[in-house]
Amino acid sequence: MITSYAECSARERLAWLLDEGSFHEWLPPAQRLTSPHLAQLGLPAAFDDGVVIGRATLDGHTVYVAAQEGEFMGGGVGEVHGAKLVGLFKRALRDRPRAVLLLAESGGVRLHEANAGLIAVSEVMRALLDVRAAGIPVVVLIGGANGCFGGMGIVARCADHIVMSDIGRLAMSGPEVIEASHGVEEFDSRDRALVWRATGGKHRWLTGDCDTLVEDDVAAFRAAAIAALDSARPVTLDALEAEHAKIAARLRFDGAEGIALWASLGVADAARIPDLDVAAVLALGVR
Template identity: 65%
Template structure:
């Protein structure tokens, strides 16, 4: 697949330009404004004039949405004070302007350690702003397909959205593989075992577990189609997070622990879900996988 069509290989602005209607993306606080982190320079660390995230408005088949794309090429898309403030400002402006939806192209390893507490506070403010956006009746759609995945605080932010769309190559989790290995040892999780990493946090497993609602091929056009279809499905549907939805989510998590809590490898979970030829799941193309998965996935 060429760089121009692969979602994983594209950078943030390439994704924005191809995901939405041609030339419709209008950036708020573009790099020319040079709004940079106030912390990185003090540590002699490199800065980016957009602080690793592009925010703005765009159109999807003529429908106006607000959007943000994290740049995985700058500090792994990690969130610092300015980076987080741009996301919060976008979400608050979406509420003010009452747009049709917010689409977040998430690619982040979590909080930027260089900024410590400022980054942690920023992520918490993004979560609150996202839930405020949903409470205002505006759905939030998250796309995950970049090389850095969606981990840490941005992994939590992603799961606060109405819908998560992933590719098989995308990854979604709270703690990254290296963090787990550092905290609990290689016996607990070998971060160098790339097959294990993708079995555990990759799009296929997340789809089977009910953590993402759509899975697509690693192709920007596929992400565009899924976003368009998701937006159409959400139109007129309740966007806010309700107590009933939280209780249903908790029930699903309780069921997961009961059914799979003693299993070590995701492949064992797939077998327990009675997926035919479970060991072959990583080799299935997206369409074949969906045909099998939709008969067995959590919440189906």
């Protein structure tokens, strides 16, 4: 039986992903920790501010976890939301769990808390990199309906390991933002096929921005998360130079969009990629 990861709430994903009954939540809704900025604007708040954090076990190993709730303001990061993520990483630095898991689903920073949210995202990145430097792997899972964009897109790429479903999306600027800034001629956000060719899981796996590609299935995400528990990657000069070289190669690419890029990477008959299932894409053996 397949249970869609995308259709689950943040708490449902945690229940499926983690060892049964092992999750202990920090700052649960009963503590009513809400954003003061939203209250001042007369906007509805959530008692967990749209992110669930805590401690659990995964395959018997202690992990610290955070799951963003896409149904609350699109998983947008505000001051309290970001502070909870920072606190999770700082506690991981102190307690040294086997890994930190971030179930990311976010459109980026909340416009209602723009400055506070931007500062929060920068603090999350710094805390995440501190955890990585301590040798504790940070694993990001992306498969929600809202994707992972904006500041959280940057946070995700700071991690050791990224797991995505084929329907997951990852990018800096979202399609609507690009269209609003540069016009529909630059990017038509209503063209769903184009959006997934530019930001979707298959594209990110083929270009090396995602380490593990899975089906939209909670069991597949759990298996991938377990496999990633030993995925720590030291942040070294060699690693950074390799990333810079990959980015430089993309800047030299002179093509229209994803299909042409896949072809340049050696994918035969690249136009058929959108119609392939995950197993068929993985079987191509190109990265």
